[in-house]
Amino acid sequence: MFHIQRQCETLANTLKRLAVGARSQRLKHQARVSRPGSRGCARRDGQRLRRAREAEARAQALARDIRTLAQWLGHDILALAGPPLATREMLFDFVVEQLRERERLDLRRIRPLRVALQNQRDDLLAFAGVLDGKLAAIAQAAGVPEQAVRAACLLHRKPRTSPAYWQEWGRLRAVPGHAFHAILAAVSDALAHTPRSSSLVENLNSRLRNYFTLRRHLGAPYLELLRFFLNHRRFVRSRRAERQGKSPRELMTGQPHPHWLTLLGLGELQPQG
Numbered sequence: 001m002f003h004i005q006r007q008c009e010t011l012a013n014t015l016k017r018l019a020v021g022a023r024s025q026r027l028k029h030q031a032r033v034s035r036p037g038s039r040g041c042a043r044r045d046g047q048r049l050r051r052a053r054e055a056e057a058r059a060q061a062l063a064r065d066i067r068t069l070a071q072w073l074g075h076d077i078l079a080l081a082g083p084p085l086a087t088r089e090m091l092f093d094f095v096v097e098q099l100r101e102r103e104r105l106d107l108r109r110i111r112p113l114r115v116a117l118q119n120q121r122d123d124l125l126a127f128a129g130v131l132d133g134k135l136a137a138i139a140q141a142a143g144v145p146e147q148a149v150r151a152a153c154l155l156h157r158k159p160r161t162s163p164a165y166w167q168e169w170g171r172l173r174a175v176p177g178h179a180f181h182a183i184l185a186a187v188s189d190a191l192a193h194t195p196r197s198s199s200l201v202e203n204l205n206s207r208l209r210n211y212f213t214l215r216r217h218l219g220a221p222y223l224e225l226l227r228f229f230l231n232h233r234r235f236v237r238s239r240r241a242e243r244q245g246k247s248p249r250e251l252m253t254g255q256p257h258p259h260w261l262t263l264l265g266l267g268e269l270q271p272q273g
Contacts, residue, residue, distance in 0.1 A: 004116060004124060005078065008070040011113050015063035015106070022059040026052040062105050069095050073117075078124060080196050081156040085128040092121055127196045134190040142183050148172075152180075152187045232260035 029049040033042065076082060077091050099114040117124075135153060139146040151172055158165035173180050211226055212218060234247045243251060250256055262268055 004120060005074050007113055007116060008073060011109055012063070012067045012070045014109060015059070015066050019056070019059040019063040022052070022056040026056045028052075058105065062102060065098070065102060066110070069098055078196075079157065080127070080131070080191055080194065081153050082128070084150070085125060085132050088125050088128050089121070092117070092125060096121070127194055131190065131194045134194065135187065138183060138186045138190065142179065142186075144183065149183060149187060152184050153191070155184070156188070156191060228264075229260060232257065232263060 026049070029045060029052045033045045033049050072091070073095050077088050077095065082088060083091075096114060096118050099110055099117070103110045103114060131153075135149045136146055139149040142149070151168075155165065155168050155172065158168065172184075207230075208226070231249050232247050234245055234250075235243050236245075238244045247257070247260075257263065258268075
């Protein structure tokens with residue numbers, strides 16, 4: 001999730017810089033036209049100024065459109081508190097199609113993002129299906145329409161310090177027939193326990209990548225040895241005191257074991273003098 005949003009932000013920022021550069025070019029040609037000169041030079045500078053204005057208009061329009069699509073994707077489609085999965089999928093496909101239509105304007109920069117979004121759609125929106133199931137369960141348990149629970153979910157999009165939050169809060173609170181506070185608390189818990197990113201997998205990949213660079217070829221024996229090493233190597237330090245000096249296996253089983261080299265049959269470690 002983080003990487004695709006960063007890719008969107010990078011593209012939007014790049015196109016904005018290009019639009020600023022196009023404006024600078026237009027101003028340079030405009031200043032040149034304003035200076036007195038021969039008729040031939042004036043005609044040539046006028047043509048360059050016209051092309052510069054057209055290029056600036058295209059660059060600004062493209063930068064504005066991509067920025068809007070990126071913000072829509074991040075703030076509405078991929079936001080944790082948002083519409084149902086079916087609506088997100090429809091909006092997601094719309095964003096992808098809009099990017100496809102603009103690829104011809106900057107194929108090298110726009111196409112990689114469009115392809116990445118298109119290929120990762122189901123994975124990026126998987127959290128929405130999980131959240132929909134939780135909200136449906138809350139509605140069923142409380143005996144209220146799912147629309148009321150969804151409204152409580154969308155309330156979390158607004159900052160608690162904003163007047164809009166408390167106006168919507170008051171409107172939902174005034175609806176008779178359901179325990180508003182209990183539903184709001186259940187929705188808050190559902191949002192807090194619905195993972196929206198692949199940070200756990202990315203963290204594991206970042207740890208493994210350092211070991212992969214040590215070998216040109218990876219095979220089952222090396223991967224098995226790496227698994228054994230990571231499961232039996234003791235943590236030198238940890239934010240949680242109970243983990244320090246223990247291996248993942250010791251933490252899982254509660255039973256101590258010898259050093260991982262000893263377990264491999266390399267003998268007891270000699271104490272360092």
